[in-house]
Amino acid sequence: MLNYVWLFLMVVALVVGAINGRLQEVTEAAFKYAGVAVDIAIGLIGIMAMWLGIMRIAEKAGMVRLLARAIRPITTRLFPDVPPEHPAMGAMILNIAANWLGLSNAATPLGLKAMEELQKLNPRKDTATDAMVVFLGLNTGSITLIPATILAVRVQLGSTAPWEIIGTTIFASTCATITAVTMAKLMQRWPMFRLPPAEEASEEGSTLDKPEKTQEE
């Protein structure tokens, strides 16, 4: 899918750019954003390292597992393929909580930690699992309780009631999140998105989750 979207963006940009006489700007944008991408990634190193360090401590102390156990009734439904007390669950919950509170400096590192844990359960390392797509749905929809950035802009522009949009934002973002998760769940069974039958898949994947699963069933 990303193959098509990516090609579409590039081709349309160059064709429309040529028609509009903006090829110069299009080329400049290409170089500029290649640099921006690296700046963003490099900027992540510090906070990424910090949260991974804290998460490692929390894991060693058994806190991530405890957290995962506490919210198990919800997570087992959302992520049936992930063992209920797997570290991925704890990381995902912390990421979602950070997102909802608008703590973006914490949300991304915790989200990437969760992806890393989910990847450990993934038998096909280049292909997204069902759980990953649901988790991404929770992140791209992402319920926003306090839209801090836009509130600041509204205050700056002299709004008499800047917070008025909090309620509407919560409503809209909740609808988006519910849709993202529902679509992720529905589409995972569609033939075009279905995972290929597991061949060598089972060995790697199941050694990780077997001990937990046998306890369960």
Added chain:
Amino acid sequence: MGEIFRNVIQTVSIWAIPVLLFFIPVLAFVKKVKVYEEFVEGAKEGFQVAVTIIPYLVAILVAIGMFRASGAMDAFARFIAPVTDLIGFPAEAIPAALMRPLSGSGTLGIVTELMKTHGPDSFIGRFASTIYGSTETTFYVLAVYFGAVNIKKTRHAVPAGLIADFVGIMAALFICKVVFGG
């Protein structure tokens, strides 16, 4: 009402991280975890994760940057204006809606412009503000999250994310019409 809610959430936001940074190491220490050593061990991965993301982020941001610079967005906005008119979607807000899944900073720029022209307390201003908070930047999230674990085959993540963006923006329109009229 709105302000009380905002204060509660803001207090939680301010306290959440200090509380985590206090209790995690302290409780771990009580459980005899070697906190400093484990922190360093975990933090080592930070560099690797960040560097792994780079190619994915370059691919996505370059394509989106070029698309924005070409003026294709405005052309597309004019193209779909007759359809959006039918459901009472203000034409001025179309670029903001189209930009939302592609670029967070781009959307913020458009929304700020709209509020400057129409006023933050106008219907357009409130609607645009709601659009900004209605979803995350889908393509950015996909590039960073899948990039960090080297996943190239994203399956249904893109369509699910885009449908959610669409529903989020429609929900924004609906609730703004109900709450603010217009």
